[in-house]
Amino acid sequence: MNLTLYVWRQPAGSPSGQLVKYDAPDISPDMSFLEMLDVTNERLIARGEQPIAFDHDCREGICGSCGMMINGVAHGPMKGTATCQLHMRSFKDGDTIYIEPWRARAFPVIKDLVVDRGALDRIVAAGGYISVSTGSAPDGNAIPVPKTDADAAMDAAACIGCGACVAACPNASAMLFTSAKVGHLKMLPQGQPERGRRVLAMEAQMEAEGFGGCTWHGECEEACPKEISIDWIVELYRDYIWATVVRREERAAEAAI
Amino acid sequence: MTRFGVYFRSTVGRKAVAAVTGVVMVLFIIQHALGNLLIYQSAANLNRYAAFLKDKPGIVWPVRIILLAAVGLHVWAVLSLAAQNRAARPVGYAKRTPQASTLASRNILVTGLLLLAFIVFHVLHFTTGTILPSTHMPMDVYGNVVRGFRIWWVSLFYFVAMVGLGMHLYHGLWGSPRTLGVENPYAPAHKPIPQIIAIVVWALFTSIPVAVVIGYLHL
Numbered sequence: 001m002n003l004t005l006y007v008w009r010q011p012a013g014s015p016s017g018q019l020v021k022y023d024a025p026d027i028s029p030d031m032s033f034l035e036m037l038d039v040t041n042e043r044l045i046a047r048g049e050q051p052i053a054f055d056h057d058c059r060e061g062i063c064g065s066c067g068m069m070i071n072g073v074a075h076g077p078m079k080g081t082a083t084c085q086l087h088m089r090s091f092k093d094g095d096t097i098y099i100e101p102w103r104a105r106a107f108p109v110i111k112d113l114v115v116d117r118g119a120l121d122r123i124v125a126a127g128g129y130i131s132v133s134t135g136s137a138p139d140g141n142a143i144p145v146p147k148t149d150a151d152a153a154m155d156a157a158a159c160i161g162c163g164a165c166v167a168a169c170p171n172a173s174a175m176l177f178t179s180a181k182v183g184h185l186k187m188l189p190q191g192q193p194e195r196g197r198r199v200l201a202m203e204a205q206m207e208a209e210g211f212g213g214c215t216w217h218g219e220c221e222e223a224c225p226k227e228i229s230i231d232w233i234v235e236l237y238r239d240y241i242w243a244t245v246v247r248r249e250e251r252a253a254e255a256a257i
Numbered sequence: 258m259t260r261f262g263v264y265f266r267s268t269v270g271r272k273a274v275a276a277v278t279g280v281v282m283v284l285f286i287i288q289h290a291l292g293n294l295l296i297y298q299s300a301a302n303l304n305r306y307a308a309f310l311k312d313k314p315g316i317v318w319p320v321r322i323i324l325l326a327a328v329g330l331h332v333w334a335v336l337s338l339a340a341q342n343r344a345a346r347p348v349g350y351a352k353r354t355p356q357a358s359t360l361a362s363r364n365i366l367v368t369g370l371l372l373l374a375f376i377v378f379h380v381l382h383f384t385t386g387t388i389l390p391s392t393h394m395p396m397d398v399y400g401n402v403v404r405g406f407r408i409w410w411v412s413l414f415y416f417v418a419m420v421g422l423g424m425h426l427y428h429g430l431w432g433s434p435r436t437l438g439v440e441n442p443y444a445p446a447h448k449p450i451p452q453i454i455a456i457v458v459w460a461l462f463t464s465i466p467v468a469v470v471i472g473y474l475h476l
């Protein structure tokens with residue numbers, strides 16, 4: 001199939017860029033979307049032009065490296081998949097495809113389609129962990145966890161941190177990401193001691209990074225390659241209010257003194 | 258900063274302010290829509306209801322003050338949130354195809370500003386009689402309504418504003434319980450409730466100018 005691409009090109013270190021038109025002839029419908037870009041890049045290199053820079057690693061939807069806006073949809077038209085799992089059979093011969101990087105103040109463009117998602121790492125660093133003394137691995141069933149809780153924690157933990165929720169959100173909010181990272185720990189016994197502090201710190205970090213807030217558009221859930229539910233944001237809000245009012249950890253710390 | 262200071266500075270806290278004040282206003286709106294139904298009983302009943310309220314400044318004035326505070330806090334919260342959300346994406350997309358958001362969710366700020374303008378107009382029109390004083394007679398609510406809605410552009414403005422109200426409630430009522438963390442995500446039966454309230458409120462309010470225009474309600 002023959003396609004027309006409009007790709008965002010932005011040189012490294014430049015504050016601005018533009019959409020550049022490329023022809024992509026002879027594309028097999030069995031190619032993945034990233035393979036289509038690989039082929040386009042080889043042609044660019046053969047012509048002595050700069051290849052299109054884009055992030056990718058596992059190419060099987062588990063690492064969260066890839067991600068681009070494809071015709072105005074995060075990760076393209078296939079639901080519940082990352083860009084690397086999208087195949088060209090999702091397009092028709094003669095289609096025009098717009099390819100843009102994730103857009104958010106907190107995601108500065110490094111080059112072309114590559115953005116710096118370090119802000120998400122800093123949200124996790126603010127509280128997305130549990131503090132335990134390390135040692136040998138504990139016995140698997142030492143702490144009983146109800147199956148429904150374990151399943152819910154697993155659903156939230158499926159987040160691969162690709163940033164599609166931010167890209168899709170009209171407010172460029174990272175609330176779905178943050179709520180998933182808060183959520184998978186809060187469902188488990190190990191996450192309880194720091195539960196209040198965690199939600200306050202991670203939410204504060206999200207805002208400090210310059211992300212917007214949630215207004216329940218629901219675009220994030222729709223864009224998420226792991227189909228993480230927007231209901232995790234309800235859970236975050238509930239915990240946030242609880243943490244503000246109850247302050248369990250601070251009280252415990254005061255009682256200990 | 259105190260913990261409550263942190264709360265209200267965060268988007269979560271300001272959203273909670275918007276949600277609580279929104280719910281307060283919706284409770285009033287439902288009461289208002291139901292009170293309006295008296296117009297279909299008789300002119301005398303509607304006017305008697307208005308006189309009854311006028312007789313109770315001890316109820317009316319606290320309610321007015323609460324509503325005014327709710328409007329003020331709601332506007333402050335949403336405008337500051339909207340500014341923050343806008344700043345979060347300085348460079349937009351050349352092409353964007355919405356997947357899940359609705360007309361109501363994307364235009365909530367527009368419908369909100371429309372409602373703000375409408376509230377000012379509505380109070381100046383029916384409560385104080387400042388706008389169109391020739392159609393306004395004290396203590397004759399029924400007559401004021403009929404005379405007011407016989408002016409085509411007044412009816413049209415009310416009609417458009419009520420479409421805005423329906424859309425605003427449609428999205429706002431869906432989001433508010435979620436923002437307050439009280440919605441049970443595992444209760445799908447809750448989902449249509451905000452939609453039903455929005456449609457009923459819209460229909461009740463819209464019916465009155467329509468009834469005047471088609472001549473069902475007359476002097």
Ligand code: FES
Pocket residue numbers: 055056057058059060061062063064065066067082083084085
């Ligand atoms: S490249 Fe790893 S998720 Fe797409």
